[in-house]
Structures are given as structure tokens and as C-alpha cells.
Amino acid sequence: MRIFLLFFYLLLGGELWSQGRVISGRVVQEITTVPIPHATIRIMGSSKSVVSNTIGRFELVMPDSLNQLVVSAIGYATDTILVMSDSVVAALRTAGINMEEVVITGTMRAVQRSASIVPVEVYTPQFFRKNPTPSIFEALQLVNGVRPQLNCNVCNTGDIHINGLEGPYTMVLIDGMPIISSLASVYGLQGIPNALVERIEIVKGPASSLYGSEAIGGLINIITRNPQKAPVVSMEYTVSSWREHNLDAGFKLKSSKRSQTLIGINYYNFTQRYDKNADNFTDVTLQNRIAFFGKTSWVRKDNRAAALAIRWINEERFGGEMQWTRKFRGSDSVYGEQISTARAEMIGNYQLPVNEKMIFSFSVNTHQQLSAYGTTVFNADQRIAFAQLTWEKQAGTNQQLLAGLVGRYSYYDDNTPATGGDGGPLNIPDKVFIPGIFLQDEVNINDNHLFLAGLRYDYDQRHGSILTPRLAWKWTFSARDNLRVNAGSGFRVVNLFTEDHAALTGAREVVIMGQLKPEKSYNINLNYSRKFIMPGGFLNLEATSWYTYFTNRIVPDYQTDPDKIIYANLNGYAQSYGGSLNFEAAVQKGLRLTAGITLQEVSSTQNAETGQKTTARQMLTERWSGTWTISWNFGKTGWSADYTGNIYGPMLLPLISDLDPRSPQSPVWSLQNIQVTKKWKNGIEWFGGVKNLLNFTPSQNMDFIIARAEDPFDKQVVRDSNGRVVVTANNPYALTFDPNYVYAPNQGRKIYAGFRYTYHRKAK
Structure with a gap:
């Protein structure tokens, strides 16, 4: 030390x-x-x-x-x-187009995107408006290499995969502060008012040298509007043919002579039960969610930063048998998964009144969840506090230094054996404090070469010292050509909450083998970008390749016992490698398009006691995927049209038994959408369209998706003396109830319509 x-x-x-x-x-x-x-x-x-x-x-x-x-x-x-x-x-x-966004996520400093040594992808609300969604979770389906993954057919919870790595490896931040981890990874991307989002920055690859645990696979930084620049009023309302209602509203207030406040509200209501595949289970989870967001920024001397924001979310979520009511909650009469979530967050930053650029930032959140998954009742309480002091220093004309002191405190308690029960004498909540320090030195060697070296040290009382180094190099061939090489390591400390919703469906028992050790990754990333300037437009190409090697990876075993999920550190190694190509273009006559393709391979290699090695491809991970958006602006008429979509290659799916008749892998599937928008000069927009044009659902060409939906409590399942399921006339495939065979939304084609209103105060 x-x-x-x-x-x-x-x-x-x-x-x-x-x-x-x-x-x-x-x-x-x-x-x-x-x-x-x-x-x-x-x-x-x-x-x-x-x-x-x-x-x-x-x-x-x-x-x-x-x-x-x-x-x-x-x-x-x-x-x-x-x-x-x-x-x-x-x-x-x-x-009309913006090729030089200012980004902060890659290096914690505000720089032009083209000048950043770390490749950062930037997406604005205008991009996501091409396919309006009620949450950022769903909106990310348009980003190449990023996939919202559903983990349960009944309650539709999920996580975000980046380059094939699951949700626990993705860190989500709001305004640079980590606010989502463990329990909140399921619901944290819900309820952020889209009207208050300025942009979303995405970094693919480990960033633990700056952001610590969970930043092992990538970062999603949601940057909210600055109240000083936000419109006075912004509002959006959408309704669909499935009777979904979503309202986003934002208002700017002058809270004092030297401060302005931004208020945002999001309300999402979907309470109509549908069972179009006739399995007596809801096709889409019912949700009733309200979220509040408030952010105040102050004008200070020498333009020093000062801001404080709060967010509050309350959500009721249900999926299950069509006849379920709350009186059946937790019983074995009618199956249902009902989740009540309450979450509150506070984030802020304050630049110290000193000559040096020193900024203190913090985030605090509390998350309570009351859930029932069939007969399994799950209650949890999580609180996380994060604080960070950074010092940014210009050393001469060619050297930029960044140093930081960080600390993170986590409290977690639930009613499972993970913390010793439900408040009894053996109940031991998980309390962890992880202090850390990081250093970063960025050197401008000359006009063409930029070099960065970084190192972070964290101390976890359970695992000891953790070091994460980082190296990066940017070579500028010309004003339009850049080559970036990033290498480093990432880590993820163990969270007792499994972060895998499959563990809580009431259909499987969670088994933890031994004392889990922290995961660690080693990554190298190569990125090349090229810009072409054309009369009235542009063309951007960006190609990326990566390789990541994991040790101590925590792998869930679904196959050994159909009634259990067994968690253990991998005795061996895991790896992820692949490449992606992004394409963006705008031409003179109002046509703009983006497209991307990703090829990847994610696998784990197990060392057996005999010395043999067995390599297995990762479940629920596609080997290839693609996304696209095509937009057409009809001149000065105010009319525009957008055609968006994605396509995914086959992925391996978990089966229950050797006789399970369901396909062991998903088909090639695609979600495609079309939208028409009319803008008026008074700040009003009308829009409407069709989602899922091809009407794709996972249940197509299959007898069933949910195993034994007719017997969700396994009352008619017969077992032998060893606990194995026996084939019977009532159960010819030796199955037990399991809703985890899921890879895509179960909602078919829908029509939607909505309007937006934006009002900016005219300059005097």
C-alpha cells in the first residue's frame, strides 16, 4: 500500500x-x-x-x-x-448532424469523442425516438452489440448484455455515478424519464481501473440534462393497441437566483391480461410504475460545478396464471409472480472552491423488494453509498493527470439462506466497505500519438487487495483516421444476491458450492474509425475487435439437477472474443441510416479431475447479431419516417430433461418496426407506427414455451427414490415446471401512437 x-x-x-x-x-x-x-x-x-x-x-x-x-x-x-x-x-x-459529441465516460474527463483515447459510443434521445419505448432497458435494442435479455417468461425481468457478457458484468451509471448493482440490476433501467436524458454513453470492455467492481464487461452512462440548458417544458405520451400507456414529462423551474431545477415524471401502466398462446399464463407481465426525478444545478464563481439529483421509483409487477388474484400470493393454489419494488436514489457533485480542479461526487440509494414467486416469498433490502474525490491536473502542455479516492459501502439483507434467514438469531446481513484509489496519466506525445496509463487499487475485506491496471494508445493517421488500442483488467466482487432472476422463480433451489472468489478479467480491444465527408452529408465507419480472458468466473449450472441452480467458481477459464462493425451515414436529400453487425464467441473451459478439459458455449448468447435504423426526412414538410430493427443468430437454451421436446437452440429471429412522425412549428410532434412488423414470438411453431404450465407446483410430478423425475402418461417428457426457456419478448405485433411537446423560452 x-x-x-x-x-x-x-x-x-x-x-x-x-x-x-x-x-x-x-x-x-x-x-x-x-x-x-x-x-x-x-x-x-x-x-x-x-x-x-x-x-x-x-x-x-x-x-x-x-x-x-x-x-x-x-x-x-x-x-x-x-x-x-x-x-x-x-x-x-x-x-443537423453531430459528429463531435463531448464525452466523459471513457476517461472521466470532458473531451471530444474523436479526441478520446477510449472508444465511446454516444446515443441521443433523437436516436431512440426512432423507436419509442417506455424504458431505457428496451431502447438499447437498437445499439449494436448491446442486447436486452429477458430472464423469465413470467415476470419479464432481464438484464443488459454487452458483447455477449451478462448483466452482472455491465455497470450502469447516472451522471457518472454508479447507482445500479446487485438487486437493482433488474429494475434500475426502468423509470428514468426519457424527457430528462441528454445522451447515453456506452463503453464496451473493462473499465474497472476507473469505476471498480461490476465494470468488467462494459459501462452504460445515462447523462441527464443540465437544468441550465433544458427546455422549459417537455412531454411525451404513448398508447398502444395492447393498452399500454406511457407518460414522460419534464419541467424546468428557477429555484433561486443562482440555481435552476429540472423536474421529471414517468408513469407507465399496462394492466390488461393477454394469453394469445393459450397456455393460461400472461403473455406479457403487467406493470404499474411511477418514477420521479429532480435535479438542481447552481451557478457558481469561475463556473465551478454543483448539482444534486434525486430519483424515486415505485413499481407493481405481476405475471402468472390468468385467474390469479392477490389472495393467492405465496400459496400453492394458483401460480403467480408478484413483485413490489420501492427504490430511492440521490446523486450529486460539488467542485471544491480551490484553485485546483477537485470534484467531490457521491451517490446513495436504497432498494426494497417484496416478492412472491409461486410459493417462494422473497423480501430484500439493499443500501449502497458511493463517494469519490477526483483531482484533475494539467501538467505542462502535453500531460493530463487524474487521481481519485473512492469508497463504496454496501448493505444487503434478505430472507434467504444467503444472509442466514429472515431476521432470526442467525440472520447476518452482508455489510461490505471497499475503499480504493486510482491514478491516470494521459500524455500527448505529439499531434498523432496519445498514451494513457492507469492503475487502481481496491481493498475488499473478504478478498484482500485487488489491482486493476490499464493502458491505452491512440494513433491519429489524419484528421479522419484513428486507431485505438486499449488493454487492461477488470474485477467483480461477489454479491450474495445471485443477480440471476432464474434463482427466484420458485422452481429451482439455489446451491452455492464453496466460498465464491472474485472474478477477474484481462482484455485487449482494438478500434479503428474513419470519417468520410461528402457534399451535404457524411459517412462514418468504425470497426472493433476484442478478446477477454476470465478467471474465477461464477457460472450457474442448470443441467446437473433440474430442481437446482448450482453456483461455483469455474475450475478453468472463460473467454469472450469477437468483432463488430458500425456504419453511419447521412446524405443530402434527408436520408440517414445506421447499421451494425457483431460476431462473437463466449465460452467456458472446465478442468476435470482427470486432467481433461471441456469447453462449452455460453447459454443464451448469440454468435452474431445486427441492428439498423433508416430515417427519411421529407424536406420542409415536417414529415419523417423511420424503419428500425435488429436480428439475432441462434443461442443455446436450457432444457429440463433429455426428453424435453423443445428446441435446444433458438431460431434466427428479428424485431422490426416502422414509424411516421409529423413535426409542427409550435413544438408539437405527432407520431405513430407498428412494432414487431413480422409478429414474431418465441411460441411460434412450438407446442409450449413454459414447461408444465398446467402444473406449476409440480403436484402431479412423480419422482423415483433418487429424486429423479419419472416418465408418466401425464408427464411423457419427464419435465418439471420451469419458465426460464426464454430468449425474446412474447409480445406480438402492436400499433402505437403518441405526441410530444417541447417549449423553449425564447432568448431576450
């Missing part, structure tokens, strides 16, 4: 300063000269950048040897300014 503290002080003390001059300026709109807040101003030939304040002003120290600034802002075309004096004005044109 002393070695890392010494390294910390030496790194932060090694500053190289060069002489320069102070440049001040303003960033404004080209025609209206309205100030543009929060624009990024970067010195060309240097990694140094600043952000304009709320009235578009900025100030920076510019080396004498450099004389150009690159100015960018979301929604505006990037401009390069030649500095001829100590005062400059940057006038930016409004852009």
Missing part, C-alpha cells in the same frame, strides 16, 4: 509547466449570437480543454507555440478558431 501512496504523490507532484498567454473568449450561435453554455474549447495540438460557463464565456492559458482552438458543443458544428489576439469569439452553426 505504501508503494502506491508513494506513486500517488510522485505522479501528482511531477508537473511540467510551460510559458503561455491567457486567452478569454465567448461561444455564441452564428446567427442569433445567443451564448452557448457548456461548449468545449480545446487547444489544437494539446490535450488541454476547458468548458464555457452558463453565458458562453471561457478562459484558458495557451502555450506560445500554439495558435488554434477547436470549439464544439452538442447540437452545433465543430469549428476551428485561429487565435490572433487575447480575446476571441467562436460563432457555431446549428448542425
